[in-house]
Structures are given as structure tokens and as C-alpha cells.
Amino acid sequence: MAQQHTVSGELIDEVTLTLEDLARACSVKPDWIIERIESGLLADGSPYVANWRFTSHDLTRARRMCQLERDFEAVPELAALAADLIEENQRLKSRLRAAGLIDDADGPS
């Protein structure tokens, strides 16, 4: 039986995520996130812990890297490289769509 809730959410980016928020959303420990930031694979690599606030983009990227590492036993650098390529592919597809050159938005982007 369906339950109806009326909820008003937070728009991530207007509100940014803390280290703990991001780790929980990815089902990893905060250390996993910290190691990848310090290696320059995630976020902007800022060494100032107090400044660590995460955006929608960071959330998508961290989840993708986490899955790639787990599914393929990939080293973090390889997962980050695959994530870079997927992001680049999405940027290009988005521009091609905007230019009216492709309309396959149904497929994975």
C-alpha cells in the first residue's frame, strides 16, 4: 500500500555535504574519502580539512569510483581514470544533444 509523504528537500550545492554525509551516502568510511582527496582523485584535492564541503558532482563521482573499485577490484587511480572518461563522455554527449546532433538521451549517459 502506497504511503504519501510531503517532503521538501535540500538542494545539494546550495547546501553542501560534509565528509561524514558523503561517506555515508557512498557506504564507505570517511578515511576512504580522505585518501582519495589527498591523492587528488576526488574533489579539488584541497589539503585544508576545514574546507571540505562536497557538491552534487562530488557525490556522483565518489559513488561511481566506489562502485568501480569494488566491482573490478580497481586501484583508486584506475577508478578515477574511468570516472574522468565517463564524465568527459557525458559532457560531450550533453553538448552534442544541445547542438541537436544526437537524441539518444534514453541510453546511459
Place this chain on the structure above:
Amino acid sequence: MEFKDYYQVLGVSKTATAEEIKKAYRQLARKFHPDVSKEPDSEQRMQEVNEAKAVLSDPEKRLAYDQLAQQYRSGQDFQPSPEWDAGFEFSGRGFEEADLSEFSDFFANLFGQGGRTRQKGRSYQMRGEDRHAKINIDLKDAFHGANRTIILQVPQVDSQGRVASREHTLSVQIPKGIKAGQHIRLIGQGSPGVGGGPSGDLYLEIHFTLDSQYRVDGRDVYQTVPITPWEAALGASIETTTPSGMVRFKVPAGSQTGRKLRLKGRGIPGQEPGDLYMELEVVLPPADTDKARELYKTMAREFAFDPRQRKGG
């Protein structure tokens, strides 16, 4: 609950080596990876595959599972006896709680302190898992903000141990200015906590429904506007629908098909609003009456015009 054949899930034989199991897992992980998979149930399949791999790639758990599997077939009703694992010595390398909550009851019953300790534990408390879902909204909702009812399918294990989906209906406030790829966090709408622990959060990743009229790149919006040859040639002030409503703008004289006019700040709103691009498309009136044909013939006579010559073709 039903007995699960983990070998069948991974598509390997019961005598598969650790390397064969790893290989089968990687192939399936690639097939069902959300960034490349076109399978509609890829997420659920991937969950099963992860569960099977968690058992079969651990020699101790695989041995214990094999022992048990001799008595059951896949899908058969299954009730593990409390002492099913007697005689096995586990290294104590348990599963992360996140694994247990992701995996089926069948798995939790066998390998988690799962079902058993949770029922017994007096002071055991855990926050619910965060959940994630992608939703499609209309572009217009990003321009104006909206209240939308969304229905999400939540996979759940029923009392028979079968995975079935439950509908989770939510009425969500879509904030004005949202972009594709951004997330809305709904506090406490994730998985319920255990032992009185708080619920997790639900993250909604926003995408726009495909629209034949508008195309979006970040906060910039593109639309094609059909115009007449005389509007293109002579220039005109024309009115057209846009995601933010009717807009009047100037077509400069001498425009051609493909010309893009930028309406600054008329894209998706925000601190730095996007732009709206009007891509002009000159549409010829049909020559389907004597009068129309006569007008085209007049043009042919009166214009000394050969577009191929001009382009050097």
C-alpha cells in the same frame, strides 16, 4: 525463504576456481554497470551478483555454503537450522553492515549476525542506509519550481524470502533553478534505522524528461524557432513559447537557417542564470496552389540568385 543458487547467479559451475569466479563476476559487473548498462533491471541484478560474489569468493563461506547447497535446489523453500554452520570455523572477518543491509534475507540469515543478533540485541542501534534514486522532471519545473509526486520502487524481501518491490510515493518540492545531475536530499527518507536508530536519507538525482522542443546543456537551453523566409530576409519582431513563457525577440534582417540568437540570462535561473539560444530555421511555404507557384516563379525570375555559385559549388 527461497534457497539461492549463487553459482547460477554468476553463471559458473560448482567446481569453478577462484579465478573463474572473479572473472565471471567482473564480466557481469561490466554488463550491469549503471553507466553502460541498457538492461532495465541492472541495479537489482548487480545486487544479486554482488551477493553471490561475497559468498563464493570467500573460501570459508563458500565451503559452508556448498555443504548446505547439497540439500537444496534454487528456489526451493529454505529454513536454515540454527546450527547449520556447526563444525565450521570462521575467521571472524564479518561483513560490513552496509553489505548486510544491501543483501537479501537469505544472505543475512546465513552469514550476517543478521537476522539473529538483531532480534536478540538489546542495545544494538544503527542508522538506516542512505538510498539513491534518479528521477526525471520537466524542464519547466527547473524554471518555476514545482511540487511533484514521484513513485519510487523499493526492493524488499517479503516473508517468503522473495524480492518484491514496494511503491514509495513522495510529494517532493522541486527547487527553482535545479540543473540536471544535481541532487535533492530528503532527510530521513532512506532505509529505516535498526533498534530505534534514525532513518537514512534519500538522495534524488535530477534529470530532465526528453523534450522535442528544448535541449539543455548545464543551465543553457536551446530551442529551434521556425521563421518565414520574409522574416529571415527582412528582419522581424516575433513571439514564441519558451520554458519561462512567451518571449518576444528580434530576428535580424538577412538571417539564415542555423543562426543562433542568444537571449542572455533567459536559461535556467540561478545565481548565474543560463542563456536561452534561439536557433532559427527558415521554413518555406508550400507551393501547393497556382498562386503560390506563381509567386515562386516570380522570385525565380526576379532574383539573380544561385546559392551554389556563391558557395563555389
